[in-house]
Amino acid sequence: MDAERARSRMVDALREAGRIRSAAVEEAFRGVPRHLFLPGLAVADAYADEAVAVQFTEGVATSSASQPSMMAIMLEQLGLRPGHRVLEIGAGTGYNAALMSRIVGPTGAVTAVDIDEELVDRAAVHLASARVYGVDLVAADGANGYPPGGPYDRIVLTVGSDDVQPAWVAQLAPGGRLLLPLAVRGSQLSVALDLGPDGVLRCDSVRSCAFIRLRGAAASADASRVVGDLGIALQTPDDAPEPDPGGVARVLADPRERRPAPGRLSVVDIWDGFGLWLALTEPGVCRLIEVEPETQLPDDLFPLGSEGGTVALTSGDGVAAVVLDGPPEPGPGPVAVREFGPEGAALGDRLLAALDSWVAAGRAGAADWRLTVVPTGTDAPVLTAPQVIVKRHCRVLAELPRPSSSAMDP
Ligand SMILES: C[S@@+](CC[C@H](N)C(=O)[O-])C[C@H]1O[C@@H](n2cnc3c(N)ncnc32)[C@H](O)[C@@H]1O
Known part of the structure; x- marks a missing residue:
């Protein structure tokens, strides 16, 4: 394929999708030949999104x-x-x-x-x-x-x-x-x-x-731990205590109730909407990611590229995970809460309550949150917010200033 045509199509598509909004960014994408930065790659692949x-x-x-x-x-x-x-x-x-x-x-x-x-x-x-x-x-x-x-x-x-x-x-x-x-x-x-x-x-x-x-001096700790031989990796927030994958494996081997949840969720809701809400409001949040095709939760994880995954709450003796309640759909589909271990029911209650709160807050997505970063040692007035994340070099304050504009039917 002709590189100029491919580039022009890519830029048109980025504009139509609202990714490019300004004349300056559009001009830059039109003017720089991406394929020259990916030598050896077919032109069509270099200009694929x-x-x-x-x-x-x-x-x-x-x-x-x-x-x-x-x-x-x-x-x-x-x-x-x-x-x-x-x-x-x-x-x-x-x-x-x-x-x-x-x-x-x-x-x-x-x-x-x-x-x-x-x-x-x-x-x-x-x-x-x-x-x-x-x-x-x-x-x-x-x-x-x-x-x-x-x-x-x-x-x-x-x-x-x-x-x-x-x-x-x-x-x-x-x-x-x-x-x-x-x-x-x-x-x-x-x-x-x-x-x-x-x-x-x-x-x-x-x-x-x-x-x-990042690699080097500020490299991130790898937050993924493979859980027993279940084909699932557990990801916990960087500021959460060290997870116990062995304990989670034992709990996942003890399935309990599966409760339909009200409303419908899409993959985007799981990672960007409800998933982010849960991460910011619930201490025991984690993600379960399929690392092998045969997992403990085979059919009901949300598709995530070539893998499946979902968000969940964990405690020492329980897991409650949001799962699909039917085959994956391109848009929002029905969901359920799957509970594991003796504390699974209590965690399931918390998960369902969090889902209600997220819907009541207008199904907020990443773009609805406002963050403030206070570098450690800053001599600034004491600032606070509903959610505060303490890192080594800063505090991150997160708030939802107004109901989400992306509110839609559950
Ligand atoms: C997603 S790529 C960046 C893509 C790039 N902006 C482009 O237009 O092709 C991330 C890059 O970050 C680099 N990187 C990782 N840790 C880094 C560090 N500590 N300092 C500088 N670069 C780093 C990696 O080597 C990698 O090339």
């Missing part, structure tokens, strides 16, 4: 060219202007740096760091082949930002982080914006944080996302 893994370490993807939809969403959240100085952490193929360089123009500056020297060398070749010369590529651990290029009007991570590192805040210009995929109780959210004069970062743009996670 999919992430493309470009490096694996022990079978796990450690670098990828991100999905164009997600890149467009984040570029809109970033709000770049001509003349901005930008730091990207996670240069990868160099494609996003090239898009940003086009938007900030010759009066701006883009510095892109990647922890992997080989990737940086390859990104330099890609940028040269696309005739993009304004990007300063650096092999470095982005946990420390990159002081020589600062202060920055914008810092963007295209790799997931568990925390907000002090170096990133310190290297922001006054009023600057830090955009990052941040782990928030097991969900990953793309949050655009504006630095205020009081040192507090406020965010009114939250989107759901799924990025490869």
Whole structure:
């Protein structure tokens, strides 16, 4: 397929889907040939709306060219202007740096760091082949930002982080914006944080996302534990106590009631809507992810790419999980609560009550939440919110300022 036509189709589709909203982001996508950043890939694949893994370490993807939809969403959240100085952490193929360089123009500056020297060398070749010369590529651990290029009007991570590192805040210009995929109780959210004069970062743009996670000094702990030989992995929030997969395996081997739940849920509700609500309001939240085709919960997990999964509540002696109550449907479908172990019924009650509260709150999704990040040691007035997540370098305050605009029939 002709690359120009493929690119034009990709950009048209991103606009129609509302991912591209501004003329500046549209112009950048039209102007930078993505296929030159993915050499060796068929043109049609380079312009498909999919992430493309470009490096694996022990079978796990450690670098990828991100999905164009997600890149467009984040570029809109970033709000770049001509003349901005930008730091990207996670240069990868160099494609996003090239898009940003086009938007900030010759009066701006883009510095892109990647922890992997080989990737940086390859990104330099890609940028040269696309005739993009304004990007300063650096092999470095982005946990420390990159002081020589600062202060920055914008810092963007295209790799997931568990925390907000002090170096990133310190290297922001006054009023600057830090955009990052941040782990928030097991969900990953793309949050655009504006630095205020009081040192507090406020965010009114939250989107759901799924990025490869940081390596190096600020590497995330792997939150997945495989549960016995059930073919299921248990994922708990990064700020939750260490899970006991053996205990969960014993409980899952003790199925009890299965209760139909009122209302209908889609996959998006499970990860982005109700799943996020549950994570922010219930301490015992976890996710159960299928890692092998034959699992303890064979037919009723929600489809998640090639795997199945769901959200659940756990305690020492019980699990209650939201499951499908019928074959998977493209939109919202009927659901049930499956209970396991002696405490399963009590957890099931809590899960059903949480479902009611989420519906009453307008079926809030990621975009409805407002987050405030207070860096540790900030001499700011005491701020609080209904949900507070304490991390090593900051506190994240989460609130729902108004009923969700995405409210719909249960
Ligand atoms: C999803 S890819 C980024 C895609 C890239 N923005 C593009 O346009 O192709 C994430 C990248 O983050 C890099 N990375 C992981 N940990 C890092 C760290 N501590 N510092 C800098 N880069 C890191 C990985 O090597 C990987 O290339």
